[in-house]
Amino acid sequence: MDWGADRATLLKLYRTLVRSKHVLRALDPIHHQGLRIDLGAFRTSPIKSLYAEAGEPSLGHRRIKLASNYVLKLKSLRRNPCHEVVFEAPLSDFSADSKSEPNFVARTFEHIKNAKINLNTIDNLHVQCPPPWEKHTDNVNISLTKQKKKKIPMKL
Incomplete structure (x- = not known):
């Protein structure tokens, strides 16, 4: 292709935007709110106490x-x-x-x-x-399939 950014530029964008701690930190408030809901805690409850109470790491x-x-x-x-x-x-x-x-x-x-x-x-x-x-093969005995149902004894 002759259009679009080159590989180095795309990798820099990826590292900067997708892998950045800032993006990962955006999930922290959601995590904290989930813990508050689960624990029935107040909005002002300290985050460290939420982790301790829930036994959940950050x-x-x-x-x-x-x-x-x-x-x-x-x-x-x-x-x-x-x-x-x-x-x-x-x-x-x-x-x-x-x-x-x-x-x-x-x-x-x-x-x-x-x-x-x-x-x-x-x-x-x-x-x-x-x-x-x-390379795993199962050995299956299908000899009974060759017999008619009437010929198979009820008690073996």
Whole structure:
């Protein structure tokens, strides 16, 4: 195509608009209002008390937890294509330059490091070869289908 923005411009727009914390923070008031409704709390109730009362983390903390869980699970799955991107690329590839914020991988590794989780202690998950959903055949006995119903005894 000869029209429209080039790839670099589109990626900058995506990173700025879609992945920005500002857009993600727009969901926080909705989350807070939902907690207020669920708990029957006043509009003026402090947000931290809503989280404590509901036993629910903030969306930011939930995002961090989900991202960390994903990276930790990915560490054990060497056959996953994302494993190579996340763990075999030099970490310097994920570092932020002075103009932008660290990306997903760099932020998640920082949270894992702050939680004092040693990635070297995570063992590889050995999946059966081939995986059970591939090349699986069921043995079904259909010998009774060849018989007429009248010839099959009522009690076997």
